[in-house]
Amino acid sequence: MANVALTGLKKSYGPVDVIKGVDIAIEDGEFVVFVGPSGCGKSTLLRMIAGLEDISGGTLSIGGRVVNDVPPKDRRIAMVFQSYAIFPHMTVRENVAFGLTIAKMPKKEKEAKVAEAARILQMEHLLDRRPSQLSGGQRQRVAIGRAIVREPAVFLFDEPLSNLDAALRVDMRMELAKLHQDLKATMIYVTHDQVEAMTLADKIVVLNAGVVQQVGTPLELYHSPANLFVAGFIGSPKMNLLPVTVEGVTSSSVTVGSPDLGVAMLPFRPGAVVVGDQVTLGVRPHMLGLGAGTRLPGAVQLVERLGNETIAMLRLKSGQEITAALGGDQPIRVGDRIDPGFAPTAAALFDTAGIALTRA
Amino acid sequence: MAGPAIFLIALFVIVPFIFAIGLSFTNQRLVSPNPAQFVGVDNYQQLLGVATLTLDPVRDAAGALVRDEAGAATYPALRGYTRKNPDYPGLDGMREWFSFTLGEARTFVLAKDVVFMTAILNTVVFVLIVAPAQGGLALLLALLINQKLRGINLFRAIYFMPVVVSIVVVSLLWRFIYDGNSGLLNNLLAFLSFGTFRPVDWLGTKETALGAIIVMSIWQAVGFHMVIWLSGLQTISPTLYEASAIEGASKWQTFRYVTWPGLRNTAVLILIVITMQAFGLFSQIDVMTRGGPLDSTQTIVFQAVQRGYGKQDISGGSTISVILFAIVLSISLIQRWLTREKR
Ligand SMILES: Nc1ncnc2c1ncn2[C@@H]1O[C@H](COP(=O)(O)OP(=O)(O)OP(=O)(O)O)[C@@H](O)[C@H]1O
Ligand SMILES: [Mg+2]
Secondary structure (H helix, E strand, O other), X not given: OOOEEEEEEEEEEOOEEEEEEEEEEEOXXXXXEEEOOOOOOHHHHHXXXXXXXXXXXXXXXXOOEEOOOOOHHHOOEEEXXXXXXXXXXXXXXXXXXXXXXXXXXXXXXXXXXXXXXXXXXXXXHHOOOOHHHOOHHHHHHHHHHHHHHOOOOEEEEEOOOOOOOHHHHHHHHHHHHHHHXXXXXXXXXXXXXXXXXXXXXXXXXXXXXXXXXXXXXXXXXXXXXXXXXXXXXXXXXXXXXEEEEEEEEEOOEEEEEEOOOEXXXXXXXOOOOOOOOEEEEEEOHHHOEEOOOEEOOEEXXXXXXXXXXXXXXXXXXXXXXXXXXXXXXXXXXXXXXXXEEEOHHHOEEEOOOOEXXXXX | OOHHHHHHHHHHHHHHHHHHHHHOOEOOOOOOOOXXXXXXXXXXXXXXXXXXXXXXXXXXXXXXXXXXXOOOEOOOOOHHHHOOOOOOHHHOOOEEEEEEEEOOEXXXXXXXXXXXXXXXXXXXXXXXXXXXXXXXHHHHHHHHHOOOOOOHHHHHHHHHHHHHOOHHHHHHHHHHHOOOOOOHHHHHHHHHOOOOOOOOOOOOOHHHHHHHHHHHHHHHHHHHHHHHHHHHXXXXXXXXXXHHHHOOOOHHHHHHHHHHHHOHHHHHHHXXXXXXXXXXXXXXXXXXXXXXXXXXXXXXXXXXHHHHHHOOOHHHHHHHHHHHHHHHHHHHHHHHHHOOOOO
C-alpha cells in the first residue's frame, strides 16, 4: 500500500516537451484515472511512474520514497499493458508465475499464489493453456493475474480494455472495480474512454498536451468543469457551448445575452469579467428539458430515440446547432420547433480565456 | 504468373538434378568417343565401399610374436587380401583407411576410395564446428548490435562487409594472412609473444590447414547470419521486454525467457542454412589449399568438381552430388524433427 506523489514532473524527448510539469497527489488505495485525447501524454506519464521512461524533471515518490532513479522492479509496482504483453511460449500458469520464478520463490509458495490469483480472476480452468488458445479477455485476465501475484503497492493499467469488444469491456470494467475493492491497492489507470473513467475512478485527472487540466471526482468534473477543455471532454453527448455577451454584472450574478438566448441572469461571481466581454455559456444536453427555465428555441434537425431518452439536434436562430437529451420518449419530429430550457444554476460560464467562473 | 519461374527452376534446378541422378548409374565421361553404358550402382560401390578385416599378428614357428625394430607386433601385408584374393572377393581393390588394435588382433578399416572417405570426414568435422560456432557468434554480435546507440549502423555495415565481398577474394586475402613466412597471423603472434613464436605455414601443414579454413569461413559469413538474427530480434515485441523489466528479470533471465524463445524459428532457419552452406564447402578449398596438404582439406564438393571436371569423370562427380544430396536431405529432416514445435 502506498501513496504516489508527482511533483513538477517533466518529460522531454530532445527539444519536444511531452509532459510539462505535472503535480498530482494520489492517496493510498485510491483509484485514479488519467484521461485525455490521443497523444496528450497519458501513457508517457504512466510509464514514467513505472520506470520505463526516465524523468526529465521534478520528483516522483511512491510510499514516501523518491524513486526517480529506482529501477522498475524495485518500485513495488505492477503494470498491465494494452497489448497484454504475456509471453506466447509459456502456459498461463508460467505467465502468471513469471515474476515469482524470476525472484526464485519456492515452488510450493509460488503455486499457492498462482492458485489464489486464478481464483480471484476465475481462470482456474485456463492455467494449462497457452496464450494462443485464449480469447482477448482471457489474455488480459492473465496479464492482470501476473500483476496480482506480485502483490504490488501500486497497479498501473495502460488502456487495458481497449482491445476488447464492447460487451466484454463492460464486464471487465466491473471486475476491475471489484478487484480494487478486494485488494484495496492504489491503482492508476489510463484510458481515453470517459465511461471507464467516470465509472471506475475515485479521482480523474484530465490531461491535455502534457498539462493537467483538472483533478477531481467524476461528478466534480461533470458538474463543475474547470475550463472549456474539460467541459468539452467530459460528458456524452458533449456540453453545448454558446457564445454570449456580458450585459451586466453584480457581485453574485452575471447577466448575459445573445440572439438565441435573449437575456439571462446567471448566478456566478463575475471575477474579472466586465460588461461587453465575449464569454461562453455551457449547457449540458441532459440539463435541457421541455417547459422549464431559460429557453433556447430552435428547429429540430435530427431525432435519435433511445427509449429511455430522446436526443434532439436543434438549429438555433443564429444557425448554431445544439444537442438536447430529453427524458423519456418525446413525440417530436424533424422540422418541429421546440424551446427546451435549463435551470440557470445548472449552467456553466467560461470567461474570455476559457476558465470557468465560480458559482455564487 | 508463376509460369516463368517454374520454367526457370525446372530448367536450371530440376532437369540437371534428374540428369545427375541418371548419370550416376552410368560410366559417362566428359568427352569420350564411346557411348555411355548403364553400370548400376557400381559408382556408389566404388565411392562408398567400406569393409573391415581383423588380422592376428604374425607368429614364428615357436608361436612367439614377430616384432619389428620398434618392438611392435607385425601383421600380414594387406596387399595379400586386397589384390585378387579369391577368398576375399569383397576386399578387392580396397586400401587401408585406418586401423585399431583390440587385444592382440588388429582391425583394419578398408575403403574402396580412401580420399572420398577423408573428404566426407573433413566435411562433417567442418559442419560440426562451423554450425554452432558461426551461429552462436552471429547471435552474440546481433545482441550486441541490436541497441539504440549512435553509430550502430556503422558497426552493422562493418560486420556485414565480408559477406558482400566475393568468397574468392576473401580466400585470396586470407592466404596472405596465413602465409608461412611473413603472414599477418605469424607476425601478430610473434609480436604478442615477443618474438618467441616460431612461424607456422598454416595452410601448408596437415594439422592446421582445416582449422585455418574453419576459422576463416566462420569469420566470412558471420555477418550474414547476424543480419538474420537481427531480423528475428526485431520481431519480438518491445512490450515483452518492458514487462520482464517490471517483473525484475536480469539480463540473462530476459534472454532466457523472452529473447531466446522468441528466436526459435530464426534459430531453426539459421541452423539449417549454415549446415547447407557448410556442406557445400568448396571455394575456400579451391583457392587456398586445393584439398592438400596430404588430403587433409579434401571435401565432398571439392571431390565432386575435381572428378567431374578435373578427371572428366562426369558420372563419378554426379554420384558424389547425389550422395551429398542424400546426406543434406537426411540431416535437414532430422534437424526439423528435433526442433519441431512440441505441443
Ligand atoms: N520516443 C518518443 N520520441 C518522441 N516523441 C514521443 C516518443 N514517445 C512518445 N512521444 C510523443 O509524446 C506524446 C505523448 O505520447 P503518449 O504515448 O503518452 O500519448 P497518449 O496520451 O498515451 O496517447 P494515446 O491515447 O494515443 O495512447 C505524443 O505526442 C508522442 O508523439
Ligand atoms: Mg497511450
